[in-house]
Amino acid sequence: MRPVNTYTKSQEAFRRACKVIPSGIYGHQGPAEGCYVPVEAWPLYTSKAQGSWFWDLDGNKYIDYMCAYGPNILGYNDPDVDEAAAKQRAIGDCTTLPQTVMIDFADLLVDTVACADWAFFAKNGNDATTAAVMTARAHTRRKKLIMFKGYYHGVSPWTQKIDYAGVLEEDVVNNIVLPWNDVAALEQCFAENKGQIAAVVSQPYMHGNFHDNELPAPGFWQKVRQLCDENETVLIIDDVRAGFRMDLAGSDHYFGFEADLICFCKALANGYNVSALCGKAHLQNTVSSLSFTGSYWMSAVPFAAGIACIEKLKRIDAAKLLNEKGAKLRDGLVAAGKKYGFDLHVTGVPSLFYLRIADDPTLKLHQAWIAECVKRGVFFTTHHNHFINAALSDQDIAETIEIADEAFSIVANRR
Amino acid sequence: MRPVNTYTKSQEAFRRACKVIPSGIYGHQGPAEGCYVPVEAWPLYTSKAQGSWFWDLDGNKYIDYMCAYGPNILGYNDPDVDEAAAKQRAIGDCTTLPQTVMIDFADLLVDTVACADWAFFAKNGNDATTAAVMTARAHTRRKKLIMFKGYYHGVSPWTQKIDYAGVLEEDVVNNIVLPWNDVAALEQCFAENKGQIAAVVSQPYMHGNFHDNELPAPGFWQKVRQLCDENETVLIIDDVRAGFRMDLAGSDHYFGFEADLICFCKALANGYNVSALCGKAHLQNTVSSLSFTGSYWMSAVPFAAGIACIEKLKRIDAAKLLNEKGAKLRDGLVAAGKKYGFDLHVTGVPSLFYLRIADDPTLKLHQAWIAECVKRGVFFTTHHNHFINAALSDQDIAETIEIADEAFSIVANRR
Numbered sequence: 026m027r028p029v030n031t032y033t034k035s036q037e038a039f040r041r042a043c044k045v046i047p048s049g050i051y052g053h054q055g056p057a058e059g060c061y062v063p064v065e066a067w068p069l070y071t072s073k074a075q076g077s078w079f080w081d082l083d084g085n086k087y088i089d090y091m092c093a094y095g096p097n098i099l100g101y102n103d104p105d106v107d108e109a110a111a112k113q114r115a116i117g118d119c120t121t122l123p124q125t126v127m128i129d130f131a132d133l134l135v136d137t138v139a140c141a142d143w144a145f146f147a148k149n150g151n152d153a154t155t156a157a158v159m160t161a162r163a164h165t166r167r168k169k170l171i172m173f174k175g176y177y178h179g180v181s182p183w184t185q186k187i188d189y190a191g192v193l194e195e196d197v198v199n200n201i202v203l204p205w206n207d208v209a210a211l212e213q214c215f216a217e218n219k220g221q222i223a224a225v226v227s228q229p230y231m232h233g234n235f236h237d238n239e240l241p242a243p244g245f246w247q248k249v250r251q252l253c254d255e256n257e258t259v260l261i262i263d264d265v266r267a268g269f270r271m272d273l274a275g276s277d278h279y280f281g282f283e284a285d286l287i288c289f290c291k292a293l294a295n296g297y298n299v300s301a302l303c304g305k306a307h308l309q310n311t312v313s314s315l316s317f318t319g320s321y322w323m324s325a326v327p328f329a330a331g332i333a334c335i336e337k338l339k340r341i342d343a344a345k346l347l348n349e350k351g352a353k354l355r356d357g358l359v360a361a362g363k364k365y366g367f368d369l370h371v372t373g374v375p376s377l378f379y380l381r382i383a384d385d386p387t388l389k390l391h392q393a394w395i396a397e398c399v400k401r402g403v404f405f406t407t408h409h410n411h412f413i414n415a416a417l418s419d420q421d422i423a424e425t426i427e428i429a430d431e432a433f434s435i436v437a438n439r440r
Numbered sequence: 441m442r443p444v445n446t447y448t449k450s451q452e453a454f455r456r457a458c459k460v461i462p463s464g465i466y467g468h469q470g471p472a473e474g475c476y477v478p479v480e481a482w483p484l485y486t487s488k489a490q491g492s493w494f495w496d497l498d499g500n501k502y503i504d505y506m507c508a509y510g511p512n513i514l515g516y517n518d519p520d521v522d523e524a525a526a527k528q529r530a531i532g533d534c535t536t537l538p539q540t541v542m543i544d545f546a547d548l549l550v551d552t553v554a555c556a557d558w559a560f561f562a563k564n565g566n567d568a569t570t571a572a573v574m575t576a577r578a579h580t581r582r583k584k585l586i587m588f589k590g591y592y593h594g595v596s597p598w599t600q601k602i603d604y605a606g607v608l609e610e611d612v613v614n615n616i617v618l619p620w621n622d623v624a625a626l627e628q629c630f631a632e633n634k635g636q637i638a639a640v641v642s643q644p645y646m647h648g649n650f651h652d653n654e655l656p657a658p659g660f661w662q663k664v665r666q667l668c669d670e671n672e673t674v675l676i677i678d679d680v681r682a683g684f685r686m687d688l689a690g691s692d693h694y695f696g697f698e699a700d701l702i703c704f705c706k707a708l709a710n711g712y713n714v715s716a717l718c719g720k721a722h723l724q725n726t727v728s729s730l731s732f733t734g735s736y737w738m739s740a741v742p743f744a745a746g747i748a749c750i751e752k753l754k755r756i757d758a759a760k761l762l763n764e765k766g767a768k769l770r771d772g773l774v775a776a777g778k779k780y781g782f783d784l785h786v787t788g789v790p791s792l793f794y795l796r797i798a799d800d801p802t803l804k805l806h807q808a809w810i811a812e813c814v815k816r817g818v819f820f821t822t823h824h825n826h827f828i829n830a831a832l833s834d835q836d837i838a839e840t841i842e843i844a845d846e847a848f849s850i851v852a853n854r855r
Contacts, residue, residue: 038540045550045558046559047724047725048728050538051727052738068537069537070539070540071536071539072539073531074532074535079532079537089536091536096534097534107529117494119713120512121489122465122494123486125453125485125487125497128457128460131460131461135460143459144460145461145466149567155596159597161606162607162608168608180732180734182598190730191573191574191575192577193577193583193614195611196610291735297534298534310462312463313463314606315605315606316605317466317467318595319564319566319594319595321563323465
């Protein structure tokens with residue numbers, strides 16, 4: 026049996042943080058939302074990261090399957106991306122006027138992403154989804170949005186729910202939430218709201234938390250596209266989480282349709298801070314009509330990093346590579362679970378796999394297994410999809426399966 | 441007479457950009473919004489920046505009074521900030537778990553900013569203002585916001601106006617906009633909306649576009665503070681633009697009052713991408729209750745840069761220094777104008793000066809003068825406040841005044 030990690034320094038730092046930062050660590054990286062299990066099993070701070078690994082504050086090393094919740098797609102500190110960024114930084118980053126690297130990056134996205142006739146850059150995924158919704162509303166002069174149960178499109182009030190803190194009914198009154206993969210519900214909704222639906226906003230498949238992730242049913246996206254066309258509704262794909270891990274041409278392209286607007290962030294520049302809204306030519310002037318910008322939105326370093334990142338993703342055929350790695354891991358994990366009588370569900374695409382031990386509907390058995398993996402150096406989370414990066418080696422995968430096996434044996438003994 | 445700049449390469453690049461980027465250059469840096477004058481007078485792209493200067497794509501050099509619209513406070517490529525950032529980057533930037541440099545930065549802001557008992561970090565100024573408003577609504581369980589005419593608090597739909605593209609009445613229905621410095625209007629508004637005002641949201645003084653900037657009348661802020669206390673309303677100061685250029689302890693502190701929540705961005709890390717919401721202890725748990733985070737929000741490099749930036753701002757007594765430089769420039773510009781019979785108004789605090797030739801209410805004379813300055817290497821804009829940075833030298837100021845003098849002579853001859 027491997028020794029298990031302890032987190033004395035992480036916990037000390039967390040106590041210090043709680044005095045000066047709301048929640049100590051907020052957001053999905055916080056112990057409240059990130060783990061959904063007794064936090065004692067988790068490290069809380071990173072001290073160093075390289076390739077497919079990070080080290081915590083107590084010096085424990087992890088094979089990282091969260092990839093900073095997506096941005097790390099090539100491996101931490103990728104030399105090609107970092108070199109391009111450093112070169113740009115020496116020239117200038119956040120300057121009064123933009124630099125032409127911004128045009129180069131837009132050109133590259135237009136060449137790469139199937140539905141992209143143009144690109145508009147911002148900083149958060151949420152900036153891109155909000156610009157998309159405003160564009161759809163400005164274009165259609167309509168208010169209502171169709172979204173799908175389990176959605177996550179950022180943190181702006183319009184993306185949230187009425188029972189969330191600080192959210193008003195006005196913020197969400199125009200959101201209609203339908204079940205995923207339900208064509209009949211969608212048809213009925215369009216019929217009942219004739220001429221009122223500004224946009225359908227959706228992730229390319231349902232990769233929400235707490236549930237097995239669900240791919241689109243055959244023909245689902247083609248039907249959505251058809252209904253949007255018939256109703257002059259804008260089809261917005263939120264590819265913030267899945268983008269570039271399924272298809273460099275966009276996750277809509279992977280499923281054989283074309284979005285009108287597509288939102289990218291996370292994997293766009295291997296951790297350098299940029300997001301993008303891309304879309305079809307007929308919406309370009311509408312985007313121009315928005316009052317929408319921010320302090321660092323023209324910064325050149327993330328554009329240079331983004332170019333280096335996408336070019337490398339193309340060179341290594343990243344979507345194929347990441348899914349092969351993910352499939353190898355999936356098969357090993359499922360087989361390890363089976364040895365101990367566990368039915369491990371691995372859902373979503375392999376590069377974005379979601380894990381759930383299906384034998385226990387309370388999810389506690391699953392949480393216990395994940396915790397035993399983490400304490401031994403495999404960084405999983407319990408109820409969020411995971412991310413594969415290109416630096417993940419066969420040896421990393423083999424070690425992950427060994428540790429998962431040991432963790433299964435421990436929770437099997439406790440049953 | 442100096443030779444005037446030409447912009448062949450900038451204009452070529454802009455034509456290329458227009459094909460793949462909405463508006464070519466969007467936001468306040470775009471020719472549509474940034475200049476408000478015939479764009480032929482302006483360069484459009486930066487090729488290099490250093491200290492108080494940048495060079496455009498055609499090789500013309502500028503003394504820069506826009507400072508990337510605020511972020512450049514120490515000078516471009518400040519060696520101390522860049523060294524701290526590079527050291528942090530070698531360890532890791534955007535990692536799965538945060539790094540303790542995030543706690544160190546929060547500690548430093550709590551030590552530096554008078555009203556700050558805690559700090560919460562994000563990416564845009566707009567993230568901070570939106571978190572502030574959501575916090576105020578969650579805390580008070582009220583909806584309405586009081587803002588002041590000429591306000592700018594970001595680009596989220598709630599910050600915009602009903603006639604702006606993509607904005608719904610639901611987005612802004614709870615905004616009440618009052619005249620600046622009008623205590624009677626404020627008292628009346630509180631009386632008419634008893635128990636309904638969640639927050640007063642305001643910049644520390646009225647530094648809006650197109651109008652001479654207006655400082656608070658004596659006693660204005662003290663009255664606002666009193667009314668907020670009496671009505672249990674949250675007082676939010678949007679210090680995104682003015683922060684650290686008036687008082688390192690916050691612009692509320694400069695005017696002798698304490699905000700409940702204060703928003704920073706721009707000058708926080710000399711161009712590295714970070715924003716912050718700080719506030720009083722009684723609101724810390726409410727911030728924790730928000731669902732509010734983003735992909736790069738825990739990235740460590742901007743925190744390291746922010747620490748180096750604020751520490752240097754303290755070492756050089758930046759607020760005093762920047763205002764002295766601004767005052768020297770102001771006096772020189774006003775005197776140069778007077779030589780040619782122009783009444784140049786320089787308003788706002790000197791480190792954030794706003795320019796207007798008051799002899800012509802159409803503003804065209806002013807635009808012509810600004811254009812002549814820009815074409816000779818002084819980067820001003822027409823109807824937005826300017827920014828002073830610490831690298832601006834006495835020689836830069838003297839050269840600026842010489843160029844301004846020449847520009848005055850030209851527009852005087854044209855009258």
